[in-house]
Amino acid sequence: MHGNVFEWCQDLYGAYPAGSVTDPQGQATGSFPVARGGSWANSAGIARCAFRIDLDPGSANNGIGFQAALAPVQ
Secondary structure (H helix, E strand, O other), rough: OOOOOOOEEEEEEEOOOOOOOOOOOEOOOOEEEEEEEEEEEEEEHHHOOEEEEEEEOOOOOOOEEEOOOOOOOO
């Protein structure tokens, strides 16, 4: 669900590689994790999974959250 709250991601924020890529992994080092998806307080153009920002992990407000995900054991 997009637009409810920004979701914290495991990736660290940084520029994507040049050119076309599939499922980029994000940076190996950096200061801030990625938050995606926009929140109820943002415009509709931000409420999409491709929108990402870097947020200080110490940030706290009612527009930031997380979504639990379960990955299959391989």
